[in-house]
Amino acid sequence: MPKMKTHKGTKKRFRLTASGKAKHRQAGTSHLAGRMSQKRKRNLRGCVTTTDTNSKIIRAALAGNSY
Known part of the structure; x- marks a missing residue:
């Protein structure tokens, strides 16, 4: 049987x-932060x-490769 390939988009995120468990960066932190309140920016850090449930799906997509 062929090997299971790593999902490259999942690997990057x-x-x-x-x-x-799967760790990730929160959405909304890359730009346009000037209009956010300080509390919101602080909580997105x-x-x-x-x-x-999502961790199980992500683990399958990574196919055993976590970086």
């Missing part, structure tokens, strides 16, 4: 934690983890 997610990283798996040691427990198998850092990484967040996805739900267990």
